[in-house]
Amino acid sequence: MLAEKKRIIRTNYCGIRHSKRLPKLLSRRSGCAALLFFLLHQMATARPGDESIFLDDIPVILSASRLSQPINETPVAVTIIDRQMIKDSGAWDLSEVFRLVPGMYVAYHADPYFSADSTVAYHGMVTTTTSDRMQVLIDGRSVYASLFGGVNWSDLPIVLDDIERIEVIRGPDSASYGANSYSGVINIITRHPAETQGKTLSMAFGNGRKEAIFRYGGKTGALSYRLTASLREDQGEDDRIKRPTSVFTFWNLNKYDNKTIQNLNLRADYQVNSADTMEFQFGYNGGPREVGEYNNVSAISRQAENHFEMLHWRRALEGGGELSVQAFHTVERVYARLKDSDGVSDGDAILRRYDLEVQHTFSPFQNARLVWGGSVRYDQTYAPYYLGVGDNQYLYGDFPYHLRRFFGNLEWRARPDLIFNVGGMIENNTYTGTDTTPRFAVNWHVQPGHTLRLSHSRATRSPSVYEKVYDSYWRSANLYPGLPEMQTERVKSTELGYLGKYGKLDMDFRLFYDDYSQLIDVRNKRSAANGNLNAGTAVMRGYELQLKAQLTDKTRLIYGLSGGGVKSNNVNGVVYSDSLPKYSHSLMLSHKANDQWSGSLVAYQVAQTKFNATDYNPIENRGYYIDGNRRVDGRINYQFKVGGRSAECSLIAQNLADARYFEYRHDNELPGRALRLNFKLDL
Numbered sequence: 001m002l003a004e005k006k007r008i009i010r011t012n013y014c015g016i017r018h019s020k021r022l023p024k025l026l027s028r029r030s031g032c033a034a035l036l037f038f039l040l041h042q043m044a045t046a047r048p049g050d051e052s053i054f055l056d057d058i059p060v061i062l063s064a065s066r067l068s069q070p071i072n073e074t075p076v077a078v079t080i081i082d083r084q085m086i087k088d089s090g091a092w093d094l095s096e097v098f099r100l101v102p103g104m105y106v107a108y109h110a111d112p113y114f115s116a117d118s119t120v121a122y123h124g125m126v127t128t129t130t131s132d133r134m135q136v137l138i139d140g141r142s143v144y145a146s147l148f149g150g151v152n153w154s155d156l157p158i159v160l161d162d163i164e165r166i167e168v169i170r171g172p173d174s175a176s177y178g179a180n181s182y183s184g185v186i187n188i189i190t191r192h193p194a195e196t197q198g199k200t201l202s203m204a205f206g207n208g209r210k211e212a213i214f215r216y217g218g219k220t221g222a223l224s225y226r227l228t229a230s231l232r233e234d235q236g237e238d239d240r241i242k243r244p245t246s247v248f249t250f251w252n253l254n255k256y257d258n259k260t261i262q263n264l265n266l267r268a269d270y271q272v273n274s275a276d277t278m279e280f281q282f283g284y285n286g287g288p289r290e291v292g293e294y295n296n297v298s299a300i301s302r303q304a305e306n307h308f309e310m311l312h313w314r315r316a317l318e319g320g321g322e323l324s325v326q327a328f329h330t331v332e333r334v335y336a337r338l339k340d341s342d343g344v345s346d347g348d349a350i351l352r353r354y355d356l357e358v359q360h361t362f363s364p365f366q367n368a369r370l371v372w373g374g375s376v377r378y379d380q381t382y383a384p385y386y387l388g389v390g391d392n393q394y395l396y397g398d399f400p401y402h403l404r405r406f407f408g409n410l411e412w413r414a415r416p417d418l419i420f421n422v423g424g425m426i427e428n429n430t431y432t433g434t435d436t437t438p439r440f441a442v443n444w445h446v447q448p449g450h451t452l453r454l455s456h457s458r459a460t461r462s463p464s465v466y467e468k469v470y471d472s473y474w475r476s477a478n479l480y481p482g483l484p485e486m487q488t489e490r491v492k493s494t495e496l497g498y499l500g501k502y503g504k505l506d507m508d509f510r511l512f513y514d515d516y517s518q519l520i521d522v523r524n525k526r527s528a529a530n531g532n533l534n535a536g537t538a539v540m541r542g543y544e545l546q547l548k549a550q551l552t553d554k555t556r557l558i559y560g561l562s563g564g565g566v567k568s569n570n571v572n573g574v575v576y577s578d579s580l581p582k583y584s585h586s587l588m589l590s591h592k593a594n595d596q597w598s599g600s601l602v603a604y605q606v607a608q609t610k611f612n613a614t615d616y617n618p619i620e621n622r623g624y625y626i627d628g629n630r631r632v633d634g635r636i637n638y639q640f641k642v643g644g645r646s647a648e649c650s651l652i653a654q655n656l657a658d659a660r661y662f663e664y665r666h667d668n669e670l671p672g673r674a675l676r677l678n679f680k681l682d683l
Contacts, residue, residue: 058070058071058072059071059080061074061078061080061167062167062187062189063078063137063167063169063176063185063187064076064078064167064169064173064176065175065176065371065409065411065421065423066176066359066361066371066407066409067361067369067371067409067411069411071499071508072443072445072451072453072499073411073419073443073451074421074443074453075175075409075421075423075439075441075443075453075455075457076169076170076171076173076441076455076457076495077169077170077171077453077495077497077508077510077544078167078168078169078170079100079101079102079167079168079170079508079546079560080165080166080167080168081097081098081100081101081165081166081167081168082165083163083164083165084590085097085100085558085588086160086163086166087637088588088590088600088602088635089588089600089602089633089635090600090602090633090634090635090650090652090653090654091160092209092234092654092674092676093108093118093153093154094153094156094158094160094188095108095117095118095120095153096108096118097160097166098120098168098186099586099604100558100560100586100588100602101122101168101170101560101586102170102544102545102546102560102561102562102584102586103122103123103170103542103544103562103584104120104121104122104168105119105120105121105122105123105124105126105581105584105606105609106118106119106120106121106663107119107129107663107664107668108237108663108668108670108671109236109237109255109257109668110129110663110664110665110668111129111130112129112255112256112291112292112293112296113129113291113292113297114130114147114148114152114291114386115152115154115155115289115291116154116236116255116256116257116259116289116290116291116292117129117152117153117154117155118153119131119664120134120151120153120186121133121134121183122134122168122170122183122184123183123184123514123540123542123564123580124566124579124580124581124609124611125183125516125538125540125566125576125579125580126579126611126664128148129664130145130148130149130150130464131149131150131151132148132149132150132180132461132464133149133180133182133183133461133489134150134180134181134182134183134184134185134186135173135177135178135180135181135182135184135185135186136151136185136186136188137177137185137186137187137188138156138158138187138188138190139188139189139190139281139310139312140187140312140326140357141281141308141310141326141328141330141355142177142353142355143156143330144180145332145351145464146351146353146379146381146401146464146465147349147351147381147383147386147387147464147465147466148386148464148465148466149180149464149466149467152332154259154261154289155285155304155306155332156285157263157264157265157283157284157285157306157307157308158188158190158263158265158283159213159228159230159263159265161200161202161213161215161228162190162191162196162215162226162228162265163188163189163190163191164189164190164191164192164195165189166186166187166188166189167186167187167189168184168185168186168187169181169184169185169186169187170184170510170544171183171184171457171493171495171512172184172457172458172459172491172493172514173185173439173457173459174425174427174437174457174458174459174460175407175409175423175424175425175437175438175439175457175459176407176409176423176425177425178403178405178407178425178427178437179427179429179435179437179459179460179461179462179488180461180462181459182459182460182461182489182491183491190267191226192224192269193217193219193224193225193226193267193268193269194219194224194269196215196217196226197217197218197219197224198216198217198682198683199214199215199216199217199682199683200213200214200215200216200680200681200682200683201213201214201680201681201683202214202215202678202679202680202681203678203679203680204676204677204678204679205676205677206652206674206675206676206677207235207671207673207674207675207676208234208235208236208671208674209232209233209234209235209674209676210232210233211230211231211232211233212230212231213228213229213230214228214229214230215227215228215229216228222270222271222272223268223269223270223271224268224269225266225267225268225269226265226266226267226268227264227265227266228263228264228265228266229263229264229265230261230262230263230264231260231261231262231263232259232260232261232262232263233259233260233261234258234259234260234261235258236254236255236257236258236259236290236671237254237255237257237669237670237671238254238669238671238672239253239254240252240253240254241253241254241667241669242660242669242672243660243669244667245620245621245622245662245666245667246617246620246621246622246666248620249294249295250293250294250295250296250667251620251622251666251667253293253294253667254293254667254668254669255291255292255293255668256290256291256292256293256298256299257290257291258289258290259287259288259289259290260287260288260289261285261286261287262284262285262286262287263283263284263285264282264283264284265281265282265283265284266280266281266282266283267279267280267281268280268281274316275315275316275317276313276314276315276316277313277314278311278312278313279310279311279312279313279314280309280310280311280312281308281309281310281312282307282308282309282310283306283307283308284305284306284307285304285305285306285307286303286304286305286306287303287304288301288302288303288304289302289303289304290302291336292338292339293667296340297338297339297340298338298339298340299336299337299338299339299347300337300338300339300344301335301336301337302334302335302336302337302338302347303334303335303336304332304333304334305333305334305335306330306331306332306333307330307331308328308329308330308331309328309329310326310327310328310329311326311327311328312324312325312326312327313325313326317361317362319362319363320363320369321360321361321362321363322359322360322361323358323359323360323361324358324359324360325356325357325358325359326355326356326357326359327355327356327357328353328354328355329352329353329354329355330351330352330353331350331351331352331353332349332350332351332352333348333349333350333351334347334348334349334350335348336348336349338385345385346384346385347385347386348382348383348384348385349381349382349383349385349386350380350381350382350383351379351380351381351382351383352379352380352381353377353378353379353380354377354378354379355375355376355377355378356375356376356377357373357374357375358373358374358375359371359372359373360372360373364410367412367413367414368410368411368412368413369410369411370408370409370410370411371408371409372406372407372408372409373406373407373408374404374405374406374407375403375404375405376402376403376404376405377401377402377403377404377405378400378401378402378403379400379401379403379465380398380399380400380401381398381399381401381465382398382399383465386466387399387465387466387469399465399468399469400430401429401430401431401465402429402430403427403428403429403430404427404428404429405425405426405427405428406425406426406427407423407424407425407426408423408424408425409421409422409423409424409439410422410423416445417444417445417446418442418443418444418445419442419443419444420440420441420442421439421440421441421442421443421455422438422439422440422441423438423439424436424437424438424439425437427460429462431462431463431468431486432462432463432486432487432488435460435488437457437458437459437460438457438458439455439456439457439458440455440456440457441453441454441455441456441457442454442455449500449501449502450498450499450500450501451498451499451500452496452497452498453495453496453497453498453499453510454495454496454497455493455494455495455497456492456493456494456495457492457493458490458491458492458493459490459491459493460488460489460490460491461488461489461520462488463486463488463520463522466522467486467520467522468486470522470523471485471486471522471533474522474528474533479528480528480529480531482531483528483531483532483533484531484532484533484534486520486522486533486534487518487534488518489516489517489518489519489520489534490516490517490518491514491515491516491517492514492515493512493513493514493515494512494513494514495510495511495512495513496510496511496512497509497510497511498510504549504550504551505547505548505549506546506547506548506549507545507546507547508544508545508546508547509543509544509545509546510543510544510545511541511542511543512540512541512542512543512544512564513539513540513541514539514540514541515539516536516537516538516539516540516576517536517537518534518536518537519534519535519536519537519538519574519576520533520534520536521533521535521536521572521574524572524573524574526572526573527571527572527574530571530572535571535572536568536569536571536572536574536576537568537569537571538566538567538568538576538577539566539567539568540564540565540566540567540580541564541565542562542563542564542565542580543562543563543564544560544561544562545560545561545562546559546560547559547560554591554592554593555589555590555591555592556588556589556590556591557587557588557589558586558587558588558590559585559586559587559588560584560585560586560587561583561584561585562581562583562584563581563582563583563584563607564580564582565578565580565582566578566579566580575610577610578610578624578625579609579610579611581606581607581608581609581628582607582608583605583607584604584605584606584607585603585604585605585606586602586603586604586605587602587603587604588600588601588602589601589602595639596638596639596640597636597637597638597639598636598637598639599634599635599636599637600634600635601632601633601634601635602632602633602634602635603630603631603632603633604629604630604631604632605628605629605630605631606628606629607628608625608626608627608628609625609626609628609664610624610625610626611626611664611665612664612665615665615666622666626662626663626664626665626666627661627662629659629661629662629663629670630657630659631654631655631657631659631661631670632655632656632657633652633653633654633655633656634652634653634656635650635651635652635653636650636651637649637650638650642681645681645682645683646681646682647679647680647681647682648679648680649677649678649679649680650677650678650679650680651675651676651677651678652675652676652677652678653673653674653675654671654673654674654675655670655671655672655673655674656673657673658672658673659672660672
């Protein structure tokens, strides 16, 4: 099992030059129809061989369809971020590693209102900092927040060194993971305790940052376990903006975003017998957190306390099948005193989640595999300050949310070179009723090392608790009682992808066409007054390219590129147009000089970006776009022995050129050059 797991994580992917003509290709429907006809004709006349010739040294994906599949047979595009890639990136926050994913937009500490956390959004479409259109999982456990949607990255009970790999599904995947897997899915997979035996101490010191991590891994008979404890202090952004766009004080000051993060994480795996395994996880994250901004809502005091418990049972079945049951419980707490224009308010919030999922994988007939199952979830949200809208006292209580899901995906190898994936999910929730999200994909191995993928899927996003409360508020008797009840957001997504191997170069290229409808807007009175909170529409066309090149045995190059555009009716003044950068690049070059010295250089470039319509004010020098930016990070690592024990020391420099630029809006300035020293010792 461990040998297979190590084989799974050996590779990752990235991209190349862009062309302005590429995003237009999928808009030509007649051209697509002709291409589809050509592909089907070629499939019908090709001469297949043994499937093993198409799968040599191909990494395996666990998340795309809930089936374990080679990356060139998944129904959606996937980026793998492995352990070495995380290490070479020099990332401080977990959110930072996603800058390496084509099509991903990351803004450092963009949220000033609830968590002072980073925004991680796939394919733009960001109207709020919470980035609520992407599902995030840790070992299959959803950490998508119920209050505003999205993820509070600093509140996750996990440290970077405990991550085995991250699988990023680039595109809608509601067929596998339901509503809120609307634009993509991130699945963070932690290391097995058997791979983290012994004691390890890690320490980091740098500009406004310091951290200590202790990890202990042990084994007793068939039980292996790992305990990780960490303490982090992070001073966040500079207090003052170095290059403000306005003379007004508000636009000269950064947010309050200092953090102290205490983490405790336990994972234990028990091999009951030859067929059954039990996995238990517990995690805690807590500590004081600043939030807010000058002359606006800010915290006099704020304390986070989050924990989860998860139990996962698996049974291996004959013929390669598996039966699994997973249950978890999560509690997210915030104790806060908030200062705003009305004085001091109680900002406490409690979010609870209970989830139970059953999944069965088997082969229903020759050359086919089927995964199917279902889950139930119960969420309860208490946040009077954030959910108290108007004078409606009902809005001050706990908000229950029930979710029931049934899913399935059939993989059928019609021929050794031709694979079909057909799947979908039926989902029922308290807020919007029942939805069905199907997907169809075909992968054709044209030749060994060259695969074409054509897929079409539909996905949804359910309203957050905050949006549902506003929906009830606008439809109250004294406002707009005839307003239709809010529905789910919807997207129809079509993709044409290519995966190829050229010697030491791996390539992953895709064209996509996403048609969004029923986009939700509850904050704008115009939407309620005009009688539709689901009036927004948008069409997104674009391309993505990932390249991985093993230049030598010691040198690796990883490159990513994405680009495209968004067109929208921008109804009621909610702007979606241009909310996708025209292009973005990422480049990582890593080299191992010898057994002791290694290093990496990482560069990012993002074109001008438009996200926040309320930010526009030409009189104060805030234009329609946030200017494009470039950034370079570097890392030097030295491995050595201390008393016969393995040790390593790393010097990491983020934003080497001390570039001062804005992300998301004109008062969110990235910190300048940040140096830190990391030290790690096996005890």
